[in-house]
Amino acid sequence: MSALASKTCSPQHGPALAKDAAVAFLKQLSGWSLVDDGKGIRREFSFKNYYPTMSFVNAVAWIANQQDHHPDMTVGYNKVGVLFSTHSVGGLSENDFICAAKIDALGAL
Numbered sequence: 001m002s003a004l005a006s007k008t009c010s011p012q013h014g015p016a017l018a019k020d021a022a023v024a025f026l027k028q029l030s031g032w033s034l035v036d037d038g039k040g041i042r043r044e045f046s047f048k049n050y051y052p053t054m055s056f057v058n059a060v061a062w063i064a065n066q067q068d069h070h071p072d073m074t075v076g077y078n079k080v081g082v083l084f085s086t087h088s089v090g091g092l093s094e095n096d097f098i099c100a101a102k103i104d105a106l107g108a109l
Helices: 019-026 050-067 094-106
Strands: 033-035 040-046 072-075 079-084
Touching: 019 033, 019 094, 040 094, 050 072, 050 079, 050 094, 079 094
Parallel strands: none
Antiparallel strands: 033 040, 040 079, 072 079
16 A cells, blocks of 8 residues: 555645645556646546446545545446546645545555
8 A cells, every 4th residue: 555545634725736746746646647737636447347337436435435535537338537636725635646546556456
C-alpha cells in the first residue's frame, strides 16, 4: 500500500493545491491525469464485461463513503471514468489523491 493510500481524508477548507504540488502528488499515482486546468484528476478504467465493471463501481462507492469524499463517475458496459476534485476548495486537495491511491490499490488485491 502506498503512503497516500494509507492516509485518511479530512475536511478541506482554504485554497486548492498549487499546480506543482498537484503534479508531485500525481507522480505517486498510476494512470491518473490532471484535467480542467489542474482543478481535477481523472482516470479511465476498462474491464472485460459488465459484472466486473459494476463490482468496481461498488468498490469505489464504498471507498468514497468511508472517506466522505465522492468522485464523479461515468459508467458504461466495460468502462468507468473517475473524476476527483474538491468542491470546497475550488480545485484539488490532498483528499483527491488519497482516494485515487486507494482506488489504485484495488488492482493490487
